[in-house]
Amino acid sequence: MLTYIVRRLLGIIPMLLGITVLSFLVIKLAPGKPVMLQYSLNPKISLEEIRRLEKLEGFDKPLHIQYLNWLKNLSRFNFGRSFSDGRPVTEKIIERLPVTLAINILSLLFIFAIALPWGIKCALKEGTFFDNASALTMFLLFAAPTFWLALLLMQLFCINLGLLPISGIASLDFEYFPWWKKLWDLGRHMFLPVLVSSLGGFAGVSRYMRSNMIEAMNQPYIYTARAKGLSEATVIYKHALRNAVLPIVTIIGLSIPGLLGGSIIFESIFAIPGIGRLFYEAATMRDLNLIMAEVVLVAILTMLGNLIADIAYAYVDPRIRYGKR
Amino acid sequence: MGNLLEIRNLKVNFNLDDQVITAVDGVDLDVREGEVLVLAGESGSGKTVTALSITRLLPRTAEIVSGSVMLRGKDLARLSEDSLAAIRGKEIAYIFQEPSSFLNPVYTIGNQLLEAITLHHGKDKEEALKEARELLALVKIREPERVLLDYPHQLSGGMNQRVFLAMALACRPKLLIADEPTTSLDVTVEAQILQLLMELKMRLGFSLLFITHNLSIARRIADRVSVMYKGEVVEEALTEDIFKAPKHSHTRELIRAYEKIGRL
């Protein structure tokens, strides 16, 4: 087990290298000089000034030197300053990260808490009205653009029914609330964002769980379990379920990029100050340092998510944990 | 000798998307107390479906259209799912063709074996473990302690079939149904498993319904042979008689083929 983990951890190094090189190249696609871009809005800066700044930031050096310098800074979590307000990029991201992580983790929990039992139920009722109706629903959820669903839900809950606040993560007078009211307030604000960011994943995971379960129920060992005289409940929940659930572990890892990507859209719709919205703002303002920092960050988060899921899967599946004798 | 099991006019259909296929078409079959009955036939002849129908272990698409399955006077075909579950494993046990895929890959051998032991008799853990070791010794597994902790994929096909046999015999069933249990094994291992099976049958006195396409096995172990062809039993006779004087044309064809390629 230990050797496997060490091997996987070592595997991160080339991945990190690849991720940073690719991110670096993406930014270098930019036509024109970055410094120009940065200060182009500022008419007071002269051409000489720009040259000087370029030298200062090392933009006159060859590409690989620039990359190495950038990498050196990166290893110290120094992504430079934001073009828009001059604050350190790292600081801006750290400030915004908790909200995004909280919503995504809540979504993940929400997805799995509902999608797994739902998928199992569909599998056990394969071909019935319930199964077909849920298949259709999931199909629709899969096909609907998230931001459109968000708009419709906002219309319904916030405008027609007036039940929920339309945007933000807290009320204006949040600070003066007692703790229970704070919690309630947060809950009301978080409800729609978490729901919206879960819907797509929910459809995917429940369909996946359903097909895994159906497959497991058709395996030879299910005949064995029945032939032993086990009750149908034991057959399903001991023998089929364990086999069907194991591969789900890797799905958690795979759903991370989707969730993080979705953050951009729903955070900007619901006006939530997370890294998704930060990225959106950076993209509209062409704030290169910030864009680059976030691209690297989400890629690393994704990679770590996959890594953890892989190791977890290898651990829970005895066929991988123990080889042949 | 009396009949342990009497199957009468069994008919099983498979309801597929666009058609109905009759897999078993009016089968009568008797298994006598303590005998070895070989159910022989080629692929698709309906022998496995017949065997699974006895305790209704069929896939969802299958449907028992008619027939009775009497076990010592009790009609299994009319029993509720719960009462049938009480009979499976306890009075009628199965072993299958590919032991490695018929064992659950995510549980240890010990777990699966203990399940079989404790299911029909409430035993405490110590007792059950002792029983498990004895069962493994019964099927001549040398390192029972180690095997109990192993997962199926860590054992060879032959070992898994031994484990399977131990599991099937846990409740000392009256009838053991073996569906091509040696087909996926090498010939030398096949010989060992068959020998073990016959030894255990002598010791424990169960009846054996053995399903195979391999007539040389039939010749070796059977008291009687039933031949199935296209969902029907076309011939049933004492082993000696059927090889000496086969009556049905399909049996003759089978035996001719066996003489050519099954017999050394």
Added chain:
Amino acid sequence: MGSKRLLFGCLIIGIFSLLAIAAPLVSPYDPSSIDQAGLLMPPSARHLLGTDGLGRDLLSRIIYGARISLSIGLIAVGISVAIGLVFGAVSGFYGGLIDSLIMRFVDIMLCFPTFYLILAVTAILGPSIFNIMIIIGLTSWMGTARLIRAEILSLKEREFIQAERAIGASSSRIILRHLIPNAIGPVMVNATLGIAGAILVESGLSFLGLGVQPPTPSWGNILIESKSTLGVAWWITVFPGAAILTTILGFNFIAEGLKKKIG
């Protein structure tokens, strides 16, 4: 079941494609002409789906939007399938070092949540229709590459490929006459789903204002307005979204039907 879905999907996509191609003939108004009679008019006989905030006919804008959205979907997937096919086939057929290099590259690409990468590149290169097609294509080929590689690896193990080699068939003959015809089915399914995915990405991008730029109508950018008209003009939210939903459903139905057909 499979063929019914396939038919239904083809019907939906067929209708949208026809509308898109014949946009100038079938749309009741020019998509950018402004009706002086009023902005944000609800659906009526004059404007079947109502008008937008500038008084433009919503139906006409959706019909013209179909042109943009469908062609972006189609071309982006064309690019991504082409790249995926080459990488996947090379990787699967030759194996060894080149295979591990390509697959590591795929792993790395997959670490970038597509939307971040696309947004980063559009932010830098500027959002034009052309850029969007290329960028979506360049960032969505990894699934296809993996699929093709897996298909080819499993086909290579099949005995009929060995038998072909035994009768002396050349590598190119095996690839062209045996591997590709047998691997193409899953690729078609994948590509159909890919078109749906690309249309979704485009609409999201345009909705954020970083995709197709107004006044050119696309389904995503028509919806931008709905943020500010929520509760005032429901039709601006409902109809373009429904167009996206139906199209995606159509492609998904085709994919499902194809999958069943292939077996």
Added chain:
Amino acid sequence: MILQVKNITKTFIVERGMFKRGAGLVRALDGVSFSMEEYSALGVVGESGSGKTTLAKIILGLIPANGGEVIFDERMIADFRKDVQIIFQNPYNSLDPKMRIINTLAEPLLIHRVIPRHALKERAIELLRMVGLDEGALSRYPIEFSGGQRQRICIARALASEPKFIVLDEPISSLDLTIQAEMLDLFLALKERFKLTYIFISHNLAVIKQMADQVIVMESGKIVEQGAKDAIFNSPAKDYTKLLLEAARGW
């Protein structure tokens, strides 16, 4: 000598579970040598994992060996790919599911330019008749045929280029008993008709006894015993051979 196999070794790398260190090496073949006379029939018998199939693939050049060599006598084998053919165990996997039978049969004819294009169809029909099928099969797909029929088509394809040497790798073990018997008769008839030299690989000693005049017994990649059929069956020298015979005869 039509075939000489000299000291073939082949090792495979296998992953042994993720948490056991590194990969293991498995010796699939270990110093295998034998030779064959023209028009002779060699039976190779062994259990799973004995290296039979690996040997077949190496002889055909479908996978490379790690050591040793396979020599076909140049005077007799002019064009390796045309003159040496193989029949696999699983007929369900051996035909391209997307190809009509006529195209499958035409492939070797086209590749080796055995006959002019316009005669292709006629030749394909002839091939089908040879293996007991008729021209109705031409425009159909593999899925429309039973296992036995598919194996017949595989034989027709193998014979299309008029080979001198055929490797039969468990060619009947996935078929029903009665079909197996028919296939053996077909092989024997074709052997006579085309003056074939062949290697027949099987785990079934009874089949080997009928199909071969020389026999090789293999176990874990090595040749345990080789010799004339009668010698092997009547007075086996090695324990393993005895064990196999005993298992096949019953106890």
